[in-house]
Amino acid sequence: xxxxxxxxxxxxxxxxxxxxxxxxxxxxxxxxxxxxxxxxxxxxxxxxxxxxxxxxxxxxxxxxxxxxxxxxxxxxxxxxxxxxxxxxxxxxxxxxxxxxxxxxxxxxxxxxxxxxxxxxxxxxxxxxxxxxxxxxxxxxxxxxxxxxxxxxxxxxxxxxxxxxxxxxxxxxxxxxxxxxxxxxxxxxxxxxxxxxxxxxxxxxxxxxxxxxxxxxxxxxxxxxxxxxxxxx
Ligand code: APR
Numbered sequence: 163x164x165x166x167x168x169x170x171x172x173x174x175x176x177x178x179x180x181x182x183x184x185x186x187x188x189x190x191x192x193x194x195x196x197x198x199x200x201x202x203x204x205x206x207x208x209x210x211x212x213x214x215x216x217x218x219x220x221x222x223x224x225x226x227x228x229x230x231x232x233x234x235x236x237x238x239x240x241x242x243x244x245x246x247x248x249x250x251x252x253x254x255x256x257x258x259x260x261x262x263x264x265x266x267x268x269x270x271x272x273x274x275x276x277x278x279x280x281x282x283x284x285x286x287x288x289x290x291x292x293x294x295x296x297x298x299x300x301x302x303x304x305x306x307x308x309x310x311x312x313x314x315x316x317x318x319x320x321x322x323x324x325x326x327x328x329x330x331x332x333x334x335x336x337x338x339x340x341x342x343x344x345x346x347x348x349x350x351x352x353x354x355x356x357x358x359x360x361x362x363x364x365x366x367x368x369x370x371x372x373x374x375x376x377x378x379x380x381x382x383x384x385x386x387x388x389x390x391x392x393x394x
Contacts, residue, residue, distance in 0.1 A: 165329035167242035167389075169235060170346055172249045174335020174360060175378050178229040179254055181222060185337050200310045209303070210294050216306040217291040220270050223252050224287055231334065231359075231378030232258035234386055241390065242330070247321045249336060249343050251308055264324070266317050266343050268308040277302030318342045325349040332385065334359040335378055338366050355392075357385055 173183035183189045198204045199215040236259035238244050246255050246263045251270040255263045271290075275281035275298035283304070285292070296304045309315055321343075325331070331350045338344040347366065350356065358364060359374045359381030372388075374381045 164241065164243045165393075166324075166327050167238060167244045167330045167332065168324055168328035168350075169244065169246045169332040169334060170248075170325075170336065170343070171246060171255070171334045172336025172338075172343075175231060175248070176226070176229070176250055176252055176254050177335065178231065178377055178379050179226040179252075181226055181250075181252055181254075183335075185339070196311065200308075201312055202310055203312075205305065205310070209305075213292050213294060213306070216270065216308065219251070220285065220290045223254075223270055224290060226252070226254065228254040228258035229379050231382040232260070234379070234382035236260045238386060238389070241393070245324045245328075247324060247343075247346065249340065264317050264321055266309065266315055266321060268306070270306065270308070272307035273304040274307040275300065275302045276305050282307055315342055321346055322349050326351065328354050330355050330357070330389065332357045332359070333364070333366070333371075334381065336360075336364070338364050357388070359385060 177183050184191050194215060199212050205212045232254050235244060235246065239261060244260065244262065246260050248255060248263060248265055249267050251268055253271055271285050273283045273285055273292050278298065278300055281298045292304050292306060298304055325346045326349050328350050331354055356371045357374060358366065358371050359376060359378060361375060361377055374384050376384060
């Protein structure tokens with residue numbers, strides 16, 4: 163029986179792939195007011211601005227490749243049952259080969275109906291933009307399939323179930339300030355080893371965390387070494 167390795171990732175996971183983070187200096191929320199581009203109220207006020215913001219994110223993603231960190235996590239499936247819970251809206255974990263990926267905050271490459279949330283449409287690389295006037299089969303405007311601030315996080319229940327079953331828990335590249343994602347740590351059973359990969363200090367409240375103070379690519383390499391040593 164393989165152990166369950168549960169990995170919570172955030173924007174720093176994809177930074178080395180050229181995807182912008184949110185709260186680092188020069189991060190996205192410095193350039194774009196979050197209430198304008200990532201809330202239902204912002205979308206109601208100026209849908210075109212919001213669509214353009216996510217169209218730009220999607221074009222950034224289409225130029226990006228998974229980094230060594232994403233690939234290293236996929237390789238860990240040889241040794242562990244790896245469950246990735248990501249706050250990221252990119253598809254770089256999947257493209258690196260990870261089998262179990264939960265997206266807490268939605269997926270950039272999907273569009274969703276504003277009138278019927280069950281209508282979700284994959285966007286193609288050839289035609290990746292959502293424009294004002296693009297509608298679902300029932301005639302409602304399409305929006306990005308993203309969880310905005312103030313909206314429910316439907317995947318959190320599944321993420322909690324997975325976190326409770328962790329034998330090893332790893333946090334990579336997230337400032338741990340956005341809930342409910344940051345609260346997942348509270349469901350990790352006592353005694354489970356917790357690793358953090360981040361070049362900076364992070365707002366975590368537990369002292370028993372093994373901090374690998376590196377970027378995602380180097381950090382995952384070190385994690386793999388530590389995990390395989392402790393399994394011997
Ligand atoms: N490798 C690993 N971590 C890195 C790297 C790197 N190369 N570069 C930066 N980081 C770390 C930063 O030190 C920081 O702790 O990644 C973290 C990024 O934090 P945020 O920008 O706050 O991103 P995240 O925690 O994913 O944000 C959570 O907030 O705006 C919302 O919905 C959005 O999912 C997002 C959520």
